[in-house]
Amino acid sequence: MLWCLKRRLSDIRCVMYAEGLPVEVEIFQVRDVLMREVFPEERLAIGWARLYGDRLKQQGWQEVPSNNKG
Secondary structure, eight states, rough: OOOEEEEETEEEEEEEOSSSEEEEEEEETTTEEEEEEEEEEHHHHHHHHHHHHHHHHHHOOOOOOOOGOO
């Protein structure tokens, strides 16, 4: 999991699957997959995920402390 954000009673999680190429990133809200993106390299996937998370933070989503991401 790259990050987890929370707003009100909902959370959004970003999970990267980098077991090989291509690298896949999925965005989940609660348990539903909202988005799935595929990248040719891990660094591109991480950069995209960081930018997506930053946009959500600008909309009021807050980071969940790492000890609460389970």
